[in-house]
Amino acid sequence: MTTDQSPYVSPSANAHHPSSGVSEMAIAKNWMIFILVATIRGALAGMFAGAIVGFTFGMLGASMQVIQLASGLSGFVAGLPVSYLTYRWRVKRLLHQAFEVPGEMVGMPV
Numbered sequence: 001m002t003t004d005q006s007p008y009v010s011p012s013a014n015a016h017h018p019s020s021g022v023s024e025m026a027i028a029k030n031w032m033i034f035i036l037v038a039t040i041r042g043a044l045a046g047m048f049a050g051a052i053v054g055f056t057f058g059m060l061g062a063s064m065q066v067i068q069l070a071s072g073l074s075g076f077v078a079g080l081p082v083s084y085l086t087y088r089w090r091v092k093r094l095l096h097q098a099f100e101v102p103g104e105m106v107g108m109p110v
Contacts, residue, residue: 022098030090038086045082046075 050071057067 022094026094026097030094034086034090037090038083041086042079042082045078049078050075 053074054067054071057070062070
């Protein structure tokens with residue numbers, strides 16, 4: 001089964017390529033926003049989780065080393081979902097910019 005179209009023919013002019021819609025500046029901007037938001041929100045989530053675990057272990061009479069380890073570990077684990085959700089938010093926004101069809105209104109059904 002053969003087709004008349006050559007594999008060496010360039011794609012049609014109507015095809016929208018992801019690289020055509022996103023500049024290096026947009027990528028850098030999204031990366032910077034991701035770093036700032038993930039760091040600040042992750043630190044806050046980690047601080048609250050670490051404080052709760054540290055307080056609980058302190059009330060139970062655990063040693064300072066155990067409290068430090070448990071607080072640090074719980075703070076790190078609490079920051080992971082924040083980082084993931086922030087990453088997803090920025091990547092989704094960047095992909096939307098990349099695949100946006102010129103003239104199409106955002107949020108309007110096609």
